[in-house]
Amino acid sequence: MHLTEIKIHLCPSDSGRLKAFCSITLDGEMVVRDLKIIDGDAGPFVAMPSRKLCDHCPRCHEKNHLRARFCNQCGSRLNENRHQRYRMGPDRLKLHADIAHPVNARTRARIEQELLAAFAMEIERSHQPGYVPTPMDTDVPELSVMFKTGAA
Template sequence: MKITEVAVMPADGPDERLLAFAAVTFDESFVVNDLRVIRHDDGGIFVAMPSRHATQRCRVCDAKIQVRSRFCSNCGIDSPVADHAQSPSRPFADIAHPINAKMREYIEHAVFQALAKVTASRTRPVSDA
């Protein structure tokens, strides 16, 4: 599987940890959107894969609610998840992710290269030539 395109959009917002969003195209036929480039507290950076809030069922109305919600958004009852003892330890679920370290490194390398190019072009002075 070959990465044929990487699109990086720098994040311009108040969160200093979020550096950019990215989309990676494989073999000119499959795209993974909503990757995030995030800075660790120790200064390192990593690529977070796209994810969504994990859900569970309301005990009263059976509607889907986000894990760790304090109440059901459908019926309004207090959520049993307020007791975090039953709550899953991961409130987010990956949508797409590499299944081995080699593929993760390949994706990260491609995204980091594209981010470096975008960052360099944003900081380069414009010439009037």
């Protein structure tokens, strides 16, 4: 499997540890969006696209994020420590689940290596005069044109 296209969208410098959003194309046939480059304690790493885990409100059974303090639906106060049940180890809470991820360490390492190289190149590119950030497919082009020209 080859990454036939990599798009890196750098985050503003005030975004904390989140450094970039990435989208990758696998063998020219499948796109995976929302990979993230995060500045970790041991250097930048790639996070796979993930969703926040949910559980059900004991009163109305609406789904809420594990860290939610109140139910979205009925407003009941939720037990703030309930996410502790999903511990994966002494220091690791399970609050997110991957939507897509490599099935072995070798592939994970290769994807990470290629994305970090593309990330470094994008940073390099961003220092050039006239740099235009890579548009992501979540951007709405018509809207950004409107904002740029100041038209309402």
